[in-house]
Amino acid sequence: MKRACLLAVALTLAATVPRAAAPTITIDASAPAGRVSPLLYGLMTEEINHSYDGGLYAELIRNRAFLDDGTSPAHWSTVHRDGAAAAISLDPTQALNAAMATSLRLEVTQASPGHQAGVANEGYWGIPVRPNTRYRASFFAKAAPGFTGPITAAIESEDGKTVYATGRVTRLTQTWKQYDVALTSSAVEPTARARFVLTTDRPGTIWFTLVSLFPPTYRNQANGFRPDLLQMLIDMRPKFLRFPGGNYLEGDQIADRFDWKKTLGPLSERAGHMAPWGYRSTDGLGLHEFLLWAEDMNAEPVLAVYAGYSLKGAYVKPGPDLEPYIQDALDEIEYVTGPTASRWGSLRARAGHPAPFKLAYVEVGNEDFFDRSGSYDQRFAQFNTAIKARYPHLQVMSTVGFEHPENQRVRSVTPDVVDEHYYRTVEAFLNAARGHYDKYDRKGPKIFVGEWGAYETPFEPWNPRSRGEAPTPNMRAAIGDAAWMTEMERNADLVIMHGYAPLLVNVSPGARQWRPNLIGYDALRVYGSPSYHAIKLFATHLGDEILKASATETDVLVSATRDSRSRTLYVKLVNPTAAAAPVQLALSGAALRPSGTALTLAGDPRDTNSIDDLERVVPRTSQVTGVKSGLTYTIPANGIAVLELSLQ
Ligand code: AHR
Numbered sequence: 001m002k003r004a005c006l007l008a009v010a011l012t013l014a015a016t017v018p019r020a021a022a023p024t025i026t027i028d029a030s031a032p033a034g035r036v037s038p039l040l041y042g043l044m045t046e047e048i049n050h051s052y053d054g055g056l057y058a059e060l061i062r063n064r065a066f067l068d069d070g071t072s073p074a075h076w077s078t079v080h081r082d083g084a085a086a087a088i089s090l091d092p093t094q095a096l097n098a099a100m101a102t103s104l105r106l107e108v109t110q111a112s113p114g115h116q117a118g119v120a121n122e123g124y125w126g127i128p129v130r131p132n133t134r135y136r137a138s139f140f141a142k143a144a145p146g147f148t149g150p151i152t153a154a155i156e157s158e159d160g161k162t163v164y165a166t167g168r169v170t171r172l173t174q175t176w177k178q179y180d181v182a183l184t185s186s187a188v189e190p191t192a193r194a195r196f197v198l199t200t201d202r203p204g205t206i207w208f209t210l211v212s213l214f215p216p217t218y219r220n221q222a223n224g225f226r227p228d229l230l231q232m233l234i235d236m237r238p239k240f241l242r243f244p245g246g247n248y249l250e251g252d253q254i255a256d257r258f259d260w261k262k263t264l265g266p267l268s269e270r271a272g273h274m275a276p277w278g279y280r281s282t283d284g285l286g287l288h289e290f291l292l293w294a295e296d297m298n299a300e301p302v303l304a305v306y307a308g309y310s311l312k313g314a315y316v317k318p319g320p321d322l323e324p325y326i327q328d329a330l331d332e333i334e335y336v337t338g339p340t341a342s343r344w345g346s347l348r349a350r351a352g353h354p355a356p357f358k359l360a361y362v363e364v365g366n367e368d369f370f371d372r373s374g375s376y377d378q379r380f381a382q383f384n385t386a387i388k389a390r391y392p393h394l395q396v397m398s399t400v401g402f403e404h405p406e407n408q409r410v411r412s413v414t415p416d417v418v419d420e421h422y423y424r425t426v427e428a429f430l431n432a433a434r435g436h437y438d439k440y441d442r443k444g445p446k447i448f449v450g451e452w453g454a455y456e457t458p459f460e461p462w463n464p465r466s467r468g469e470a471p472t473p474n475m476r477a478a479i480g481d482a483a484w485m486t487e488m489e490r491n492a493d494l495v496i497m498h499g500y501a502p503l504l505v506n507v508s509p510g511a512r513q514w515r516p517n518l519i520g521y522d523a524l525r526v527y528g529s530p531s532y533h534a535i536k537l538f539a540t541h542l543g544d545e546i547l548k549a550s551a552t553e554t555d556v557l558v559s560a561t562r563d564s565r566s567r568t569l570y571v572k573l574v575n576p577t578a579a580a581a582p583v584q585l586a587l588s589g590a591a592l593r594p595s596g597t598a599l600t601l602a603g604d605p606r607d608t609n610s611i612d613d614l615e616r617v618v619p620r621t622s623q624v625t626g627v628k629s630g631l632t633y634t635i636p637a638n639g640i641a642v643l644e645l646s647l648q
């Protein structure tokens with residue numbers, strides 16, 4: 001018989017609470033109920049809400065290749081100081097190459113020293129200026145006969161009155177050449193009310209393309225990531241990165257899919273493409289950058305390959321028509337994992353990464369339950385066979401989970417893993433947290449909850465009426481999220497991975513397409529929502545063993561895990577009620593050491609963080625002393641608690 005004695009440990013925290021009133025949380029530590037999947041917590045990402053362009057991808061120039069708008073150079077304007085005169089237009093007759101299929105023509109008709117004329121870019125809702133910072137500007141340019149420069153590149157205030165950083169380029173010729181210039185700011189006050197300008201002090205005609213401005217990036221990688229945003233993600237200690245989507249994988253039409261081969265190589269060869277969320281992607285963050293991003297986080301890629309279905313309903317017939325897409329997926333896997341002697345592996349090596357990237361999971365498509373033609377079953381089977389034949393060690397994932405009717409799922413083969421998406425109200429998640437996965441067949445496919453998120457309001461993320469609402473979730477939503485995580489943790493042998501979605505949102509006016517989102521930012525600042533903090537708390541306090549845990553006669557939700565090496569017990573408690581909830585922990589099968597730590601996240605249900613109030617709701621840490629036989633702990637009202645307790 002298992003060790004029967006219940007160690008009742010009274011915490012001083014709960015001294016005022018009458019013991020008899022506290023409902024019991026039972027945790028059985030005599031033997032693990034399962035292994036926690038080592039990849040449980042990870043990230044899902046795609047280009048939505050200006051996640052990359054205007055977000056994680058550190059490029060500061062918006063519409064750098066002048067391809068965002070067919071008729072006029074969007075986000076660019078002329079600059080003419082005191083009587084100088086200039087005009088700008090798009091000039092497809094002066095293209096750098098097929099990818100940079102147009103250029104910006106700047107015609108300066110009047111300018112002189114002190115009276116410059118030129119062109120300004122507004123950035124992605126401003127250009128962030130930080131003190132003592134080195135920016136790297138670059139552009140392709142050529143000039144009409146008679147003009148050789150100089151061109152001044154500068155970061156200046158929106159009204160042009162304050163110059164924050166400046167540099168000069170000379171010797172322009174009549175052929176395209178790339179110019180680089182470093183701009184360094186002095187001890188200025190940080191601001192995003194700035195623009196980037198290219199000006200000259202004499203008349204002439206100049207063409208520009210691929211105008212770029214990078215601030216310092218994470219680890220100073222070229223074409224790299226915004227450090228503050230990437231750090232927020234690293235702090236979550238994600239074990240995987242699912243990319244490139246989401247709808248972004250599929251595109252509205254087949255031609256708009258994430259065509260990974262077009263996202264490789266020099267930026268001047270990347271035309272970008274129309275993304276499904278209403279704006280063009282530069283593809284500056286392409287396949288190779290996704291892989292580096294995962295590596296920077298010490299996470300492994302979960303590679304979603306295009307499966308022949310796009311959002312507006314077009315699909316590729318299974319059979320011979322699908323073969324080119326399957327070959328594309330095999331090539332993509334070769335790019336990620338192939339030896340340097342292979343065709344695609346050699347391209348990866350040439351891009352600076354001779355070592356193969358780790359890859360264990362490949363996902364075929366995204367949300368293919370929307371394909372009402374019913375073709376997914378056969379499309380999946382065709383991909384699965386080809387991938388397994390060439391890469392037998394890979395786990396292949398279907399995008400239709402068990403929450404969909406039987407006839408929409410993959411039936412002709414058994415996928416290794418199925419991806420389930422749950423966007424639910426808080427109440428629905430509170431219900432689901434009481435045994436959603438109990439009914440699942442433990443011998444069936446593993447579950448990847450590739451997208452999930454709780455809503456404080458009914459689910460209508462893209463409804464224009466929701467535009468006035470906060471871009472990120474409030475404390476009440478974090479309660480729903482935490483409850484759902486307890487369910488996934490209790491079943492972390494079956495649910496092998498999960499990731500909240502969407503991950504990122506630029507909160508500037510007009511930048512977002514969806515709500516709520518996990519992490520908000522503008523050009524200068526970044527914050528985590530209460531849900532971000534809840535996920536980070538859960539992900540960074542996780543062992544390798546699942547312990548059987550249950551709560552009776554209480555609204556509190558619980559999960560318990562143990563780190564078998566450090567002998568640490570993690571107990572996650574979620575109190576969805578408006579009153580503090582004392583609970584008595586009844587632990588069997590192990591004894592506790594006398595002190596521990598409680599990490600709590602609580603607040604008014606409507607409380608949230610925002611770009612002007614970055615840390616209204618953040619976790620608090622307290623020591624738990626006097627842990628001894630009989631443990632009563634009071635979870636704050638509308639609160640989440642993670643108890644970190646040492647086992648003897
Ligand atoms: O996360 C936002 C969208 O929700 C994803 O692109 C799609 O997969 C899902 O419908």
